[in-house]
């Protein structure tokens with residue numbers, strides 16, 4: 318599924334790296350626990366999270382996650398955007414909950430990891 | 432190739448800077464992606480541990496043709512029972528650490544999983560040394 322399709326389904330607002338919306342992903346993982354995200358070996362996934370801080374971006378950098386969806390309109394700081402840009406990451410804000418976003422994207426065919 | 436970075440305890444904004452720069456170096460050296468990812472993830476959790484649990488630390492990285500060796504040395508409270516600390520789920524992390532997305536007691540076990548060899552030594556009240564070793568050839572493990 319392309320990131321564009323994903324953002325459309327969750328009323329997402331793209332905060333950075335719009336030029337990459339045509340990229341596609343196969344998997345999604347939802348967690349606020351970065352240590353958990355760091356155990357995942359699969360790539361080609363989006364992270365759905367309620368945790369908005371620099372470590373969310375750092376974790377995604379280490380795990381080669383190219384798109385992060387922040388649930389419930391979490392504030393995405395300037396430093397986060399700068400770091401995401403450096404790493405060619407797409408940041409998306411959605412007004413919906415982690416549960417709602419996960420449900421929509423699962424229904425649309427994104428695969429779960431476990 | 433060798434380099435050395437200092438890190439400050441409590442400085443969450445910078446946690447991960449060393450792992451990030453090593454990631455770039457490993458990419459430049461054309462190290463196998465799976466191998467490099469394991470190294471970078473182990474170092475990141477190690478770096479977060481110094482920031483979360485110690486007062487200050489030094490990370491030394493040594494890369495040669497066959498391996499990447501990382502020593503994370505910190506001044507801090509040390510670990511009294513290393514075996515217990517290694518257990519998944521054991522954590523003394525503060526709520527501040529948990530707000531950063533860590534503190535579930537999964538770091539050390541993931542570091543072990545992502546390294547070919549890991550050694551921890553610690554003097555309670557003084558500090559901790561974590562040594563990580565990864566072979567560069569994916570089939571050398």
Ligand SMILES: Nc1ncnc2c1ncn2[C@@H]1O[C@H](COP(=O)(O)OP(=O)(O)O)[C@@H](O)[C@H]1O
Nearest residue numbers: 480484509516522523524534535536537538539
């Ligand atoms: N560098 C360190 N200095 C002191 N204690 C540490 C250090 N690293 C780990 N520990 C101890 O081991 C526990 C488990 O570490 P870890 O598995 O990384 O989980 P977490 O950091 O999420 O608590 C920590 O909660 C802490 O008590």
Ligand SMILES: [Mg+2]
Nearest residue numbers: 479480538539
């Ligand atoms: Mg830890």
